[in-house]
Amino acid sequence: MRQCLAALALSLSLPLSAAQLHLEWGDHSVQWSSEQLLQHPQARDIDIDQDVAYKHPMRYRAIPVASLLQGVKPEDHLQAVALDGFAAEMPAGPLLQKGPAQAWLAVQDPAKPWPPLGKGKPSAGPFYLVWTNPQASGIRPEQWPFQIATIRSLAPVEQRFPALLPDPRLPANDPVRQGFALFQQNCLACHRLNGAGDAQFGPDLNLPHNPTEYFQPQYLRMYIRDPQRLRQWPQARMPGFAENVLNEQELDAVLAYLAHMAERKKH
Structure with a gap:
């Protein structure tokens, strides 16, 4: 001993x-x-x-x-x-x-x-x-x-993971397109979507269900802003996204992209 x-x-x-x-x-x-x-x-x-x-x-x-x-x-x-x-x-x-x-x-x-x-x-x-x-x-x-x-x-994300792409028929100035760009910057480092992405850190955000499908809108916004305010869990690893990181208009765009992709599931 x-x-x-x-x-x-x-x-x-x-x-x-x-x-x-x-x-x-x-x-x-x-x-x-x-x-x-x-x-x-x-x-x-x-x-x-x-x-x-x-x-x-x-x-x-x-x-x-x-x-x-x-x-x-x-x-x-x-x-x-x-x-x-x-x-x-x-x-x-x-x-x-x-x-x-x-x-x-x-x-x-x-x-x-x-x-x-x-x-x-x-x-x-x-x-x-x-x-x-x-x-x-x-x-x-x-x-x-x-x-x-x-x-x-x-290669850029768009080339490596076409399953992440929004509908190509969307106008160039559609908020969903901005949301896709912001998703790459803020979410793709931890999450996959439609099974696409290299991250091994967090869950897939579209399969089997998209968070816009099971969160009430106000609670999903709360969760993104301050996860511990919604679910207090000492082992939680998701950071909150304050307004100086993701302002309200940008958050609206990310949520628009997620809601859009909920209709574009690729199993």
Whole structure:
């Protein structure tokens, strides 16, 4: 028993092992360890005033994301895949810019791990995409993926998952089309719809039933704004979407898209 306790104490005192970041686009494939990234010539300490994951100011050792995306073009489409199945769809353009908002890859030092995201939860490491001056470019919370394992180049969502597309006969200015764009930005990182999508985090939002089919409208809006206000569940993982993230007109458009897709189920 004493030997087991000694072994446990020793294991808890040891630093975490170095993590691996996978980068994949075209014929390009490379792996970076956290140790290599911490020693990267462009690594520096940055301060994040409004951290999305931790909800308070944080300081990180980080590298400009653009310096890791050699060969990626602004028109390319990228996806950041997290250890828990979260899959953030991101146009490459904002990630390559040096301002006004700038993307950084924060790297967790195995010897100095970041704090947990909550009781019984892991940290945001090993790799976390953070932004300086995010409000200047309208960066949304889903563009701050954490626990990243892979960043890869893929075809745009519309090409990969035609089951997500609204009726092509809709006018170009129809709110449903705006809702589809907002769904990609805010929902597709966690959810699938009609079985389409790469996320493994949350449930499908159309199969077997669409939330517009079983929620009263006012309660569905409440759930999207503040899930814990409707269902208090300590293990709940869905974030709320405040009006500064998704304003009322944008929320109307997302709900219009969901209601539209309830009539376009594809089993």
